[in-house]
Amino acid sequence: MAVDDSSTDVVLPPLPDVAIDKLRDLVSAQYLDWDPAAIHIRAGALFAHLKAVNRAANGATRARKQVTADARHEMDQTYLGLQNLLYEKRHLEREIEKCRQFASIYQDIPLYSIEEFTQLAPEEARTEGVLADEHQLMLNRLSFELVERQRLDQKQKDILKEKEELLKESKAKLATMESVKTQVDTLIKTATEVQKKVADLVQSTDTPANTPVPG
Numbered sequence: 001m002a003v004d005d006s007s008t009d010v011v012l013p014p015l016p017d018v019a020i021d022k023l024r025d026l027v028s029a030q031y032l033d034w035d036p037a038a039i040h041i042r043a044g045a046l047f048a049h050l051k052a053v054n055r056a057a058n059g060a061t062r063a064r065k066q067v068t069a070d071a072r073h074e075m076d077q078t079y080l081g082l083q084n085l086l087y088e089k090r091h092l093e094r095e096i097e098k099c100r101q102f103a104s105i106y107q108d109i110p111l112y113s114i115e116e117f118t119q120l121a122p123e124e125a126r127t128e129g130v131l132a133d134e135h136q137l138m139l140n141r142l143s144f145e146l147v148e149r150q151r152l153d154q155k156q157k158d159i160l161k162e163k164e165e166l167l168k169e170s171k172a173k174l175a176t177m178e179s180v181k182t183q184v185d186t187l188i189k190t191a192t193e194v195q196k197k198v199a200d201l202v203q204s205t206d207t208p209a210n211t212p213v214p215g
Helices: 017-026 036-101 114-120 128-132 134-210
Strands: 003-005 010-012
Touching: 017 036, 114 134, 128 134
Parallel strands: none
Antiparallel strands: 003 010
């Protein structure tokens, strides 16, 4: 009778015990009166049955070995997959730890306080949901800080530009004043010289009239 090993789906061959017992019986006293040809035929049939059982046993052995090899391969693959998962787990744990220990530059940036942020930032950047989410709140504070610094930087540039324009205008006016002053000084000098010449001329004209006539 064949045995079905349901755990491995391998059909085991029938046990040879019955055929062996029948072969033993052929040499017992009860078969002494049998025709030797009949005994020979019966023995041949039993030997053929035993050979079939042996072939079936060999086939079952090979099948069992294959099933065992397949199971071992599957187990090895499962173990390898487990090792890969453990490696990925350790890798992710290390990456998470690196992220936790990472010192970002934003930690050293002086930001508007939360009170100032809630007063100055746009309404959509400081909703209740944002204020309840620490990560999103920090992102919005950084974004607001960037916008404010860009605005102040542009304002500073505009003031510097206006200052440069005023300096240029002041220098131009100063140059004009210096030019006018030079012209005025020149006019004063010229007028003084003319006045002196006129005075000398008047003096030279008055001198003969006032000189006494000799007697």
